[in-house]
Amino acid sequence: MRTRGSQCWRGKFQGGGYRFTKPRELILGVLAKSKKHLSAEDIFFSVHKIYSNIGLTTVYRNLELLVDMGTVSKFNFGDGKANYELSESESGAEHHHHLVCQKCQKVIDYADFMDAEKEFLSKIEKGLSKKYKFQIQDHIIHFYGICGQCQSK
Amino acid sequence: MRTRGSQCWRGKFQGGGYRFTKPRELILGVLAKSKKHLSAEDIFFSVHKIYSNIGLTTVYRNLELLVDMGTVSKFNFGDGKANYELSESESGAEHHHHLVCQKCQKVIDYADFMDAEKEFLSKIEKGLSKKYKFQIQDHIIHFYGICGQCQSK
DNA sequence: CTCCTTATTGATAATGATTGTCATTATCAA
DNA sequence: TTGATAATGACAATCATTATCAATAAGGAG
Structure with a gap:
């Protein structure tokens, strides 16, 4: 039931014809640790601490992909920015x-x-x-x- | 139960220390007729047809006021723009x-x-x-x- | 009805979130 | 190891929304 470790995520990407990249690994890592809805910018800053190359564009692009893959859920609470969290089926939350x-x-x-x-x-x-x-x-x-x-x- | 006619709306504004203006009347009119969630831009265009002086800023400002007054409900369906409709208690919807x-x-x-x-x-x-x-x-x-x-x- | 205060307006510029562009880089299958 | 190409990051562009501010108009007082 638990999806642990980045190797599991690797498969998800490759199964869909996508590649498993550092930004993707780190974005998912941040989402997995946080367990609460984060904005794209939140995620950008978190990843940036350990991988300062990351671009905000990349965060947006990958969040969109992850939402399409069903791995991440996107919410709008009405404050003008979207929030993201691992979808329940992924996080076990x-x-x-x-x-x-x-x-x-x-x-x-x-x-x-x-x-x-x-x-x-x-x-x-x-x-x-x-x-x-x-x-x-x-x-x-x-x-x-x-x-x-x-x-x- | 039915709130009909603009004179009824006039009172709502004046009761709160607000003025009853043409833009406000027309914005409410559009919302009342449409009965489905409209974006600020939708409303702007509808009002613009009959009152080409209206400014988009005014639409936003008044929608915010109306939401605060509880007259209008604001929704976010995730497409990047907010949608508005008369709240149920007002429209009888x-x-x-x-x-x-x-x-x-x-x-x-x-x-x-x-x-x-x-x-x-x-x-x-x-x-x-x-x-x-x-x-x-x-x-x-x-x-x-x-x-x-x-x-x- | 007229005047006066001030709420409201509309044009414009500014902001903030998100998306498009494109040359460069890096993944991974062969 | 290599090559095709998916993915990246910097940057510019877009889209919705908000702030600014001088000009206007609503409505109470007289």
């Missing part, structure tokens, strides 16, 4: 969703009530994909509101 | 969510299974807001996948 504070833009991950969610999704996914002929691959649930800190101001 | 095609970026609204959703939300909202001290105001559910047209290509 818990399935989770987000609470987005509309004052300070903070994002809280939560992974509670997944039993209730599973029950809910099982009820509707089939119906939706039939009615709209839409092949569902993924879903997100975002709650918007005010976080504790912002409430007490 | 059905509560709905979105199916986002990852190939062609098309967005399908759906309003099915709302009973199941209500049941699900009632189970988890209270728990979430307690556990994370997060005051929930709104939520979105997006399903990502491939739409019918793109499947048959």
